[in-house]
Structure formats: C-alpha cells, structure tokens
Amino acid sequence: MDQHAHQQQTFSVSIKGVVVRDGKVLLLRNEREEWELPGGRIEVGETPEECVAREILEETRWKVRTGPILDTWMYYINAADKHVFIVTYGCYPRENTQPVLSHEHKEIGLFTEKEVPKLFMPDGYKHSIATWYARLREHASRLGGCRQ
16 A cells, blocks of 8 residues: 555544533534534543543533443544544533633533534534433433333
8 A cells, every 4th residue: 555545544533522511512612613522632541431531621621421422423624634533422511610611722612402503513513412412311201200
C-alpha cells in the first residue's frame, strides 16, 4: 500500500457524551460555529467510559457517570478535510452545578429536546441526543410502572 492510500484510511477517534439534566442537553459551540457534544480524543491506557467522563469534566466542570453507548458514526469535517470516528455515550450528571466554559469552546448551552433539531450541528449528534432522550423517557416510564 502506498503512503497516500494509507493516509486516506487514517482518522481520529472522538468519544462524546450526551448529558441531560432537568430536561436539557449540554452542548458546546466550537470554532466552526457548530454545536457539539462535550468529549474528545481517547488517550492511551484509558477506557472510552473514562475518556468521556474526563473530557466532560475538563470542558464543563460537570462530573458524570458514563452510561450506555448510543451510537457510532464517521464524521467528515469539511473545514479540516479529515474524518473523525465518533462514539457517543449517554451520561448521567452527578451534580447540580452550572456548567463552566473552558478555553476549548466559544459558548456553552443547555437546550430542550425540541430546540435541538433547529441547531447548527452534525446530524449524527442530533441522532444521539434523540436516542438518549428516548431511552431516558423509556426508563422513567418503567420506573413509573413499577410504583403503581
């Protein structure tokens, strides 16, 4: 295989978390003016679950418990001319503090499920967010059914 063919198959891996608290999802606006999920590159010796919890803490000062994998997909970033393999996890907030913006992003926001489809962000993130809201509703419904 020549060097050019090998470069075309190289991509980064980014572990992202969907955190919903009080009915709102935590999002960050990046330098491309896109809203995105908190998270980032996995480090050697780190599990994906550890990575997403660490990244969310670094980017927002929110401590989370990592839940299930929601989705995986390949994202092509036009502005950077590169592919990134995205893995998204549902995450549970451990505290009730306000998120704090780090130097890595331009803005931080909390959005309702109905606001998400209108945001400028990759469709893969929107799908992961919708999946997590649906799972949280299903879980709440099962808990409510057990109490009756």
